[in-house]
Amino acid sequence: MSTSQLSRPVRGVRATAGAGRPARRRASLRVRRAWAFYMFVGPWILGYLTLTAFPLGYALWLSFTNSDGLSPHTKFVGLANYREVFADPDTLAALERTGVFTAITVPLSIVAGLLLAVLVNQPIRARGVFRTLLYLPAVVPPVGAALTFKMIFDRDSGSANGVLDLLGVNGVPWLVDPYARWVLITLTLWGVGNVMIISLAGLQDVPREILEAARMDGASAWQTFTRITVPLLSPVLFFQVITGVIAALQSFAPLLISLNATPAGVTSVPQDNYLYMIHVFAQTFANGRYGYASALLWVLFAVIVAVTFLVFRLSRGAVFYSSEPDQAKNAPRTIGGTR
Incomplete structure (x- = not known):
């Protein structure tokens, strides 16, 4: 076996390793973008959970109790x-x-x-x-x-x-x-x-x-x-x-x-x-x-x-809506393919 034939697999391994670097870079870029997205929307999500979702859930639970807002002894009364x-x-x-x-x-x-x-x-x-x-x-x-x-x-x-x-x-x-x-x-x-x-x-x-x-x-x-x-x-x-x-x-x-x-x-x-x-x-x-x-x-x-x-x-x-997607989609076609 010649020297050139022995070196072919080695070059193939190097080419494969080089091709994996852009994939890792793209994955790293997606991770950074995801982190940036959640960092921007994080304050809104936190505010929604603490100021909207939790009060709604707590009020829903209170509606099934006889709570007076002060006494720690709250009884479940159902409907x-x-x-x-x-x-x-x-x-x-x-x-x-x-x-x-x-x-x-x-x-x-x-x-x-x-x-x-x-x-x-x-x-x-x-x-x-x-x-x-x-x-x-x-x-x-x-x-x-x-x-x-x-x-x-x-x-x-x-x-x-x-x-x-x-x-x-x-x-x-x-x-x-x-x-x-x-x-x-x-x-x-x-x-x-x-x-x-x-x-x-x-x-x-x-x-x-x-x-x-x-x-x-x-x-x-x-x-x-x-x-x-x-x-x-x-x-x-x-x-x-x-x-x-x-x-x-x-x-x-x-x-x-x-x-x-x-x-x-x-x-x-x-x-x-x-x-x-x-x-x-x-x-x-x-x-x-x-x-x-x-x-x-x-x-x-x-x-x-x-x-x-x-x-x-x-x-x-x-x-009346001036532009309706459904009507535009179902509109008849004229000569030349235009609507």
Whole structure:
């Protein structure tokens, strides 16, 4: 056997060893990338586990106990809390009032925000100033807005009754039934600037060519708005309906602050404004029933999921998307292979 023949396997081993180095480098690069990924998402994962997942799991466990939040002796009661939720007339009445409040405030907020967006979308002078002024109330913290409304609608020293006195009208006890509900609705509409900004962004995304073509065809301003603008805005309006319903069903802080509700005097809340979250607050802090309050919150979570699912089902055929992947995929082909 020649020397060249003996050296061939050796060169083959060296070639194989050299070919393995890029593979090891690629594996090392994948490991470094994986470590970098987990280092970046690690704070979020830690925050989600400690601030979301654990509290949810702990609240779910509490809902099956008679915990009062203080005593270490907690007894497992099974589904007793949930059975009490559906048998308690106060709970059902609070849920009904919350549903009425949601049905009133969500459409009003969306309609008012859309009308304001249409107004500030017109080519007028100082348009940016008007947009800023209408949006400013939305950036006011809820606590500040609630305290402001408390001072405005105070029976003795409020500016609302001051204006009525100038007109020769007797003062109105705004913060008691039956006027308190309308004060709360007005407080909710105070932050309609958020809805206006989102609707304004949707209006500016409507193609001008379509609007101009409608005008050339003789369509009136109302027909153009109702038959072209609103259908093209339907995804934006649908988003606002979903987020508005979820927020309205959880209304809590402005109500407590503006109507002087405290842990020691939750009954000071007017009956018309005794919403579901106020009932949860009363059961938690006034009555010390942490287990029952946790069950109330999980029932509210189920209600929100059910209402959201219902809104999604009812929106089929009512929401227009300008580009739908399924329709583009199934579109007929023309000559040359184009769609």
